[in-house]
Amino acid sequence: MTTAYSIRDLAQEFSVTTRTLRFYEEKGLLKPSRNKQTRSYSNADRTRLRLILRGKRLGLSLEESSDIILMYKSTSGNQQQLERLLDKIREKRQQLLQQQEDLKLMLADLQDSEARCLAALNPTHP
């Protein structure tokens, strides 16, 4: 099924503005086709948008998300290019693993904060 989405469809579904979608297109992150001027987004566009927004939630820049999306598709190229790609993939993973560490620490700290907060609210507790 080759579903197509209007710009408003996508904007509403992902809670972004149409300006944002046009901006992403301007930056080369989305490539909707045109129905006589009007943009028409494919499932591939929709998936890319999901990945971009996921990246955003992780604090990645649009360029970083763009890079990662390219990694997903790249299985082509000569050996030289593939090995450079492999390096980039592994580098990104290292960064994400570092983030995972940071996340655990911050969650633990929040846990502490909550505990102290509860203790302050309810001092007479077993």
Next chain:
Amino acid sequence: MTTAYSIRDLAQEFSVTTRTLRFYEEKGLLKPSRNKQTRSYSNADRTRLRLILRGKRLGLSLEESSDIILMYKSTSGNQQQLERLLDKIREKRQQLLQQQEDLKLMLADLQDSEARCLAALNPTHP
């Protein structure tokens, strides 16, 4: 032991510029004392800086990191304030848990990419 750090000490240790440290102070995130004009950073400042940078790696804004740091220290206030704080703590945690989900997904995707990349490099593999 009440160690003190110069602005250059801290900048080098955390690989940031002195401008960054002054900027964080301007924003109220650090509060170094003064030795006759010159800034002198305490262990508390150093810890706050660590937390700020951890937040940055997770994609938090300075304001968000600032909020979280305040959560760590706040055990005071009346019941009203404590309960609002508790809400904020739990909200932040929810956000971090979402991030954790996103992280897992992205790591899995990268894993896939790496596998396809290796397959393309070494087609004749069991």
Next chain:
DNA sequence: ATCTAGCTTTACGTTAACGTAAACGTTAGG
């Protein structure tokens, strides 16, 4: 005394990621 190294403040510049507004085309409904 002078020079240098490192600190200071002040202030303007820069980049990413959109927001906002103006001006215009087009298509479905009354």
Next chain:
DNA sequence: CCTAACGTTTACGTTAACGTAAAGCTAGAT
């Protein structure tokens, strides 16, 4: 036919998080 609703392009505005440069203070070395 007119307008209301959505789409388009163009272009200037905005915010966060610093970078960069100018101008000056000060303590130690030469």
